[in-house]
Amino acid sequence: MSAPDPTVGELSEGRILAGILARVGPSHAAVGPGDDAAVLAAPGGRVVATVDTLVHGPDFRLAWSSAFDLGWKAAAVNLADVAAMGARPTALLVALAMPDDTRMSFVEGIADGLRAACDALAPGCAVEGGDLTVSDTLTLAVTALGALDADVSPVLRSGARPGDVVAVAGALGAAGRGLGLLFSRFTDADGSPVAVDHSALSAAERVDLAAQLRPEPPVALGADAGRHGATAMMDVSDGLVLDATRLADASGVSVALTSASLGADPASALTGGEDHALLATFGAAESLPAGFRVIGEVRARGEASVLVDDRPFTGRGGWDPYRDWDAGTG
Numbered sequence: 001m002s003a004p005d006p007t008v009g010e011l012s013e014g015r016i017l018a019g020i021l022a023r024v025g026p027s028h029a030a031v032g033p034g035d036d037a038a039v040l041a042a043p044g045g046r047v048v049a050t051v052d053t054l055v056h057g058p059d060f061r062l063a064w065s066s067a068f069d070l071g072w073k074a075a076a077v078n079l080a081d082v083a084a085m086g087a088r089p090t091a092l093l094v095a096l097a098m099p100d101d102t103r104m105s106f107v108e109g110i111a112d113g114l115r116a117a118c119d120a121l122a123p124g125c126a127v128e129g130g131d132l133t134v135s136d137t138l139t140l141a142v143t144a145l146g147a148l149d150a151d152v153s154p155v156l157r158s159g160a161r162p163g164d165v166v167a168v169a170g171a172l173g174a175a176g177r178g179l180g181l182l183f184s185r186f187t188d189a190d191g192s193p194v195a196v197d198h199s200a201l202s203a204a205e206r207v208d209l210a211a212q213l214r215p216e217p218p219v220a221l222g223a224d225a226g227r228h229g230a231t232a233m234m235d236v237s238d239g240l241v242l243d244a245t246r247l248a249d250a251s252g253v254s255v256a257l258t259s260a261s262l263g264a265d266p267a268s269a270l271t272g273g274e275d276h277a278l279l280a281t282f283g284a285a286e287s288l289p290a291g292f293r294v295i296g297e298v299r300a301r302g303e304a305s306v307l308v309d310d311r312p313f314t315g316r317g318g319w320d321p322y323r324d325w326d327a328g329t330g
């Protein structure tokens, strides 16, 4: 008899897979999970494809994230990248590398989080395949695929033009504040993560923590922006200043942001990452799609890629895993 909640090391790959497939469905593909590969329709004739990996250590800590949180976030960050092209997500492929003492209930929690995020953020998109392997470091690598309608061009980072307005949809700063809460309030004397005590958090802090652990990017607004003629777009994963710099450099322009348009906490909005808001530019004559708000304007290229209140941004902005993660502290 197997234990009520066996570890993956006590099960076979087939049993683990069956447990996952019982929860991620239903498939929307011509051939879903279970064969050597999925077969998907490619509406519009083009496939949008992206991959993003969550690794225990630099990307999440098990003391802070539940299995459901991880599945949700792994889906959400990928759905946001598809949306940022002006596309509609159609399928996820999920590679899981897990230590062999991982409980089956944990694997099921990941599957539930993946499915819930698809249902909430990109209805019609589902897990259509993946891979299982064993590793000392828990890792989720999710590939997302998407479709562009036949008459729609992908929205690139390089299309912003002087005179365009700069707009954003979705939260800015909350996920970064949530990460700050985790590191400042939920670590022990050695700096190791400890479980979150939700009763110790204010309502506003709970919102910030949820934005970090279960981000809700405005996925459907990506295709809306494309239909409304967005000239450039990307999701804000590493912080507004850093990502706006990438958009400005790709477009050969400068992006001028107004801090007064960035809410009550402009510092977090400028440098906090992981909200996966959509940053887009629109020709000044266009009316913005519902859900977008103006935060600045595109100018002819000057010395600085990004200006905040007409001054080059001098703070340290955004996340770079090679610079910002310390393997020594995990």
Ligand SMILES: Nc1ncnc2c1ncn2[C@@H]1O[C@H](COP(=O)(O)OP(=O)(O)OP(=O)(O)O)[C@@H](O)[C@H]1O
Pocket: 050, 051, 052, 077, 081, 235, 237, 238
């Ligand atoms: N190992 C790699 N091989 C080939 N292309 C890569 C590799 N890593 C990144 N890229 C490409 O480089 C570009 C920038 O990658 P990056 O991960 O910074 O952007 P992103 O996917 O939008 O990030 P985020 O997931 O944080 O939104 C993307 O087009 C990505 O596909």
Ligand SMILES: Cc1ncc(C[n+]2csc(CCOP(=O)(O)O)c2C)c(N)n1
Pocket: 052, 057, 058, 059, 060, 061, 179, 237, 238, 273, 274, 319, 321
């Ligand atoms: C435990 C823990 N440590 C650090 C972070 C911060 N962090 C990780 S990935 C990322 C941005 C997007 O990454 P990418 O550009 O690689 O997709 C940020 C800000 C975290 N979330 N959890």
Ligand SMILES: [Mg+2]
Pocket: 080, 081, 084, 234, 235, 236, 237
């Ligand atoms: Mg992106």
